[in-house]
Amino acid sequence: MTKIANPDIISTAKQELIDRIKQAIDIQGVRRILEFQHNMEIGENIEVSGGDVMVYNNQLVYRMDFEVLFSLSVLFDNEGNYIPSEDTPDENIEELGREAEDIIQKM
Amino acid sequence: MAHTIGIVNLKGGVGKTTTAVNLAAYLSDAGNRTLLIDCDPQGSATAMIGVPKRKPAWSLFDALDGRIRLKDAVAPAWTPMLDAIPVRPDFNRTEFEDAPEFFQKHILSDGLNEIKDGYDYIVLDTPPSVGYISINALAASDSLLIPVQCEYLAYASLVRLLKYIRHMKGTAHPGMKLLGVLLTMHDGLQPISGKIIKNIREHLKDLVFDVIIPRSIDLCESSSYGIPVLFKSPDSPGAVSYKRLADEVIGRIATSRFYGI
Numbered sequence: 001m002t003k004i005a006n007p008d009i010i011s012t013a014k015q016e017l018i019d020r021i022k023q024a025i026d027i028q029g030v031r032r033i034l035e036f037q038h039n040m041e042i043g044e045n046i047e048v049s050g051g052d053v054m055v056y057n058n059q060l061v062y063r064m065d066f067e068v069l070f071s072l073s074v075l076f077d078n079e080g081n082y083i084p085s086e087d088t089p090d091e092n093i094e095e096l097g098r099e100a101e102d103i104i105q106k107m
Numbered sequence: 108m109a110h111t112i113g114i115v116n117l118k119g120g121v122g123k124t125t126t127a128v129n130l131a132a133y134l135s136d137a138g139n140r141t142l143l144i145d146c147d148p149q150g151s152a153t154a155m156i157g158v159p160k161r162k163p164a165w166s167l168f169d170a171l172d173g174r175i176r177l178k179d180a181v182a183p184a185w186t187p188m189l190d191a192i193p194v195r196p197d198f199n200r201t202e203f204e205d206a207p208e209f210f211q212k213h214i215l216s217d218g219l220n221e222i223k224d225g226y227d228y229i230v231l232d233t234p235p236s237v238g239y240i241s242i243n244a245l246a247a248s249d250s251l252l253i254p255v256q257c258e259y260l261a262y263a264s265l266v267r268l269l270k271y272i273r274h275m276k277g278t279a280h281p282g283m284k285l286l287g288v289l290l291t292m293h294d295g296l297q298p299i300s301g302k303i304i305k306n307i308r309e310h311l312k313d314l315v316f317d318v319i320i321p322r323s324i325d326l327c328e329s330s331s332y333g334i335p336v337l338f339k340s341p342d343s344p345g346a347v348s349y350k351r352l353a354d355e356v357i358g359r360i361a362t363s364r365f366y367g368i
Binding site: 037038090092093094096097098099100101103104106107 | 259262263265266269270272273276285302303306307309310311314324366367
C-alpha cells in the first residue's frame with residue numbers, strides 16, 4: 001500500500017481536534033442530557049474521559065465519553081449487620097399481597 | 108381463530124402501551140399473524156406502529172360508532188405479519204365518555220368476530236380508565252395481561268384492578284380469564300422494586316410471568332422513535348425481555364394456562 005500522508009501527523013491532528021472539542025463542551029448541558037437519559041441525578045462530579053470521531057447515520061459525528069462519580073451509602077449496625085433502608089413498611093406491602101391473593105382465590 | 112389478549116391496568120404509566128406494542132411485534136416476529144388494536148384515545152400505540160405518518164383513513168372509533176366495519180379500519184403495520192387498528196390522536200375522548208348510550212359493550216367483540224379468523228393473536232392496548240371503551244375492550248378479550256410497575260402504588264392499583272375484574276366476572280363478563288401479571292420497569296437500584304417482586308410472587312405465584320421487564324433506556328428510545336424495540340435495539344435487555352414474554356404468552360395460551368376460570 002502506498003503511503004501518501006504522515007500517519008503521526010493525522011493521529012496528532014485528530015487528538016488535537018478532540019482536545020479542542022473537549023474544551024468547547026457545555027458540561028452542564030451534557031449533565032442534564034445524561035440525567036434525563038439515565039433517570040438519575042449526576043450532580044457536579046462529571047468529567048470528560050475520552051472521545052473519538054466516527055460515522056453515525058451517514059454523517060461525521062463526535063463521540064465524547066464521560067466519567068461520573070456517585071456517592072452511595074449503606075447502613076450497618078455495631079455487629080456489622082447490613083440495615084436495609086425502609087422506604088415502604090413491609091406490612092403495607094404484605095397487606096396488598098394478602099388482599100390480591102384472596103381476590104384471585106375467590107375469582 | 109385468534110386469541111385476543113387485553114393489556115389492562117387502570118393506572119397510567121405502568122407500561123401498558125410499551126407491552127402491547129412490543130408483545131405484538133414479537134408475536135408477529137415468531138411467525139404469528141398479529142393484529143394490534145389501539146383502544147386508548149391518547150393514541151400512544153398508534154404512534155409506535157408507523158400508521159400516523161400514513162394518515163390512516165379510519166380509526167377504531169369510526170368502527171365503534173358504526174360508520175364503518177371494524178375490518179375496514181385495519182391498516183398494515185411494520186411487517187407483513189403485523190396489522191394494526193389505529194385511533195386518531197385528535198379524538199375527543201370526553202365526548203365518548205359522556206355518551207354511554209353511544210356504545211354497546213359488545214360492539215368491539217362483535218366486530219372482532221368478523222376478522223378473528225385472519226389472525227393468530229389480537230392484542231388490545233386499553234385506556235387507563237373505567238369507561239365504555241375499556242369495558243368494550245375487556246368484553247372482547249379472551250384473556251387479560253396485567254402490567255404492574257415494581258412500585259408500591261402500582262401494586263395497590265393491581266389490587267383495585269383485580270377487584271374490578273372480579274366485579275366484571277360477576278356481572279358483564281363471566282368468562283373473563285387472566286393470562287398473567289407482568290412485572291415492569293424493574294430498577295435494581297430501588298430496594299422497593301425487589302420487595303414488590305418478592306411479595307407479588309409469594310402471593311400470586313404462577314400468575315406472575317417469569318420474565319421481568321427492566322427499566323431500560325432502549326425501551327424509552329424505541330418509543331421516541333415510534334418503533335418497537337425489536338427494530339431499534341434487538342439485543343438490548345428490554346428487547347430480550349419482551350421476546351421472552353412473547354414466548355411465555357405463546358406457551359400459556361397453547362397450554363390453556365389461564366387463571367380465574
